[in-house]
Amino acid sequence: MKRTYLISDLVWIGFAAIVCWGGLKLGFGTFHQPLAGFMPFLSGLILGLLALVDLVSGAITHWKGEKADNEIWANIHWGKLLLTLALLFIYTAFFNTLGFIIATILLLLFLYRVMEPRPWWMVVIASVVTTGLFYLGFKVGLDSQLPGGFLGF
Amino acid sequence: MDLINYLFLGFSVAFQPMNLFYCFLGVLIGTLVGVLPGLGPVAAMSLLLPATFHTTPVASIIMMAGIYYGAMYGGSTTSILVNIPGEAASVMTCLDGYQMARKGRAGPALGISAFGSFIAGTIGIIGMMLISPPLVNFALKFGPPEYFSLMILGLMILTFLTSASMVRALMMAAFGLIVGCIGLDNISGLARFAFNIPELLDGVGLVPVVMGLFGISEVMLNIELKIKREVFTSEVKGLLPTLGDWGKSIWSIIRGTVIGFFLGILPGGGAVIASFVSYAIEKRVSQHPEEFGQGAIEGVAAPEAANNAAAQGAFIPLLTLGIPSNVVMAMLLGALIIHGVTPGPLLLADHPQLFWGVVASMYVGNAMLLALNLPLIGIWVQLLRVPYSILFPLIILFCLIGSYSINNSSMDVLIMLVFGVIGYLMKKLSLEAAPMVLAFVLGPMLETALRQSLIKSKGSFSIFFTRPISAVCLILAIALLIMPMLPWFHRPGAALEHEDVT
Numbered sequence: 001m002k003r004t005y006l007i008s009d010l011v012w013i014g015f016a017a018i019v020c021w022g023g024l025k026l027g028f029g030t031f032h033q034p035l036a037g038f039m040p041f042l043s044g045l046i047l048g049l050l051a052l053v054d055l056v057s058g059a060i061t062h063w064k065g066e067k068a069d070n071e072i073w074a075n076i077h078w079g080k081l082l083l084t085l086a087l088l089f090i091y092t093a094f095f096n097t098l099g100f101i102i103a104t105i106l107l108l109l110f111l112y113r114v115m116e117p118r119p120w121w122m123v124v125i126a127s128v129v130t131t132g133l134f135y136l137g138f139k140v141g142l143d144s145q146l147p148g149g150f151l152g153f
Numbered sequence: 154m155d156l157i158n159y160l161f162l163g164f165s166v167a168f169q170p171m172n173l174f175y176c177f178l179g180v181l182i183g184t185l186v187g188v189l190p191g192l193g194p195v196a197a198m199s200l201l202l203p204a205t206f207h208t209t210p211v212a213s214i215i216m217m218a219g220i221y222y223g224a225m226y227g228g229s230t231t232s233i234l235v236n237i238p239g240e241a242a243s244v245m246t247c248l249d250g251y252q253m254a255r256k257g258r259a260g261p262a263l264g265i266s267a268f269g270s271f272i273a274g275t276i277g278i279i280g281m282m283l284i285s286p287p288l289v290n291f292a293l294k295f296g297p298p299e300y301f302s303l304m305i306l307g308l309m310i311l312t313f314l315t316s317a318s319m320v321r322a323l324m325m326a327a328f329g330l331i332v333g334c335i336g337l338d339n340i341s342g343l344a345r346f347a348f349n350i351p352e353l354l355d356g357v358g359l360v361p362v363v364m365g366l367f368g369i370s371e372v373m374l375n376i377e378l379k380i381k382r383e384v385f386t387s388e389v390k391g392l393l394p395t396l397g398d399w400g401k402s403i404w405s406i407i408r409g410t411v412i413g414f415f416l417g418i419l420p421g422g423g424a425v426i427a428s429f430v431s432y433a434i435e436k437r438v439s440q441h442p443e444e445f446g447q448g449a450i451e452g453v454a455a456p457e458a459a460n461n462a463a464a465q466g467a468f469i470p471l472l473t474l475g476i477p478s479n480v481v482m483a484m485l486l487g488a489l490i491i492h493g494v495t496p497g498p499l500l501l502a503d504h505p506q507l508f509w510g511v512v513a514s515m516y517v518g519n520a521m522l523l524a525l526n527l528p529l530i531g532i533w534v535q536l537l538r539v540p541y542s543i544l545f546p547l548i549i550l551f552c553l554i555g556s557y558s559i560n561n562s563s564m565d566v567l568i569m570l571v572f573g574v575i576g577y578l579m580k581k582l583s584l585e586a587a588p589m590v591l592a593f594v595l596g597p598m599l600e601t602a603l604r605q606s607l608i609k610s611k612g613s614f615s616i617f618f619t620r621p622i623s624a625v626c627l628i629l630a631i632a633l634l635i636m637p638m639l640p641w642f643h644r645p646g647a648a649l650e651h652e653d654v655t
Contacts, residue, residue: 008582012324019331026338026345032612036338036345039600040331047327054320072581076377084376085574088369088549092566095557104550111546114376126543134550142204144558 009055016048099149163509179216183223194224200555210492242424249452273458277465302626333596369573402454409458417466423479431459
């Protein structure tokens, strides 16, 4: 079964419909005087039509030559993947409040342990050293504006 | 005579100590990101773009260009020794390079790759020098309809060459156009799809999008896979190819250079496509095609020459027409605009020191790369031994800092993560990111050109077909769209899909 491609095309068609609707709301104008919604509407229309073509041709050929669902989604370490993503979103949320140094040390503590279990003392040292090197390289060396957070540096 | 005078001007700029330093830094970083899987030239350029704000435009572009062609050199090392392409343009080098390494010929494979890259890079620069000035005069005839049609042709070429499914590649191009619409409308100033988020009024930034699609998504894929790396370190000796190797490779290098250079010039072409096409052609013209994939040295020489020549050729449309032909050139376009330089037909006249300085620095950079890649091979090999569990947090950190430091905005980091997830799903569903990014970059220019043309023609689409340059571009684009529907026609992209890459 190749349900993944079917769902994907349906999602693209739905997305394209929303964009077209958004384009019309912004105002399509005329070909003589195109308005702000002209390009979004056209792009959405093209995307929707192409997704429909992909869906119909796939359904007719039963997605011949495409990967099977279990081939696409097999052997994925969902735990590691979702944990890493969650950590990154949390990091982004608290980046400005905690500041670069604290937020990054905390992020690295977990990331260094995601792929393989290591002793905590080693992870702590690696996280602090890595954060320090990045801080020196970017903040001091390249003058990048990294948030100081509540510590103020 | 003018050409020689300009070249002297270029060398006087390139040999300034500061520019030499930035050239060295660029090729060094380029080689490094080329060697390291998961961090390509686009991500590295995005990361270092803010760091160049304090330098001169010439130094900035010299460094950025160095990263690009440096990555083309470095990418081959990983392909040959680990069978993992350091960046996309080195995918084809894996096929025979790794087999050569397994047979104890890693040295000649690395050697021919470096020499082939050097020869192709140098010829590419000469071609760029000769073609750019006449192209500028031609480009002055371009108006909005010509720009629109040329950009459509570029997108069509990219979708035609890169993906097995042209429909899906076109879908991604349409998606890129939609993402490019986010923010204030260029003509009316109306906010589009900004959802009252102030950061989105300026549109979605190129750096977060690119870092998400190419950096974060790659990390996500690598987390889920257990990559087994087998590094052929003990057998790296005898880097100089033998006379026999040269005999087999020289025509492959020349063919690869010509193919790469012209595919690089085409909007929508680029190093990745060039390496794929040159490998396919090399296999076709070879008298012993059965040796390809088993360690044929021509299979290393041709794609490596092609990707380096393409890297040089790709600068031509950017510097003469102001149109980026691929994602890396889009990054360079961004860098030029940030530095107050508008690429296009007037660049050569208004900023000759920049144009010729960058050209001359490429000669210097190519020589530096030859010096870096052969003697320092041991250091690059050591880098490959760094386990991915240590490497991936560093890549993530580079991406996080890179996307944040452009505007000092957490929203950019969030956008990067969202596009990381989108990029991951796209890779899972065999949807290509390259057409999406190119359409995203060209989108605002394309829209402006389309709307200006329609206003000028009072709503008639005939304006695109009554002007010769525009008509030729559109007819070619339509031909590319129709050709895959012909039953006897096989697209190169579709054929390449079946090559055993990993």
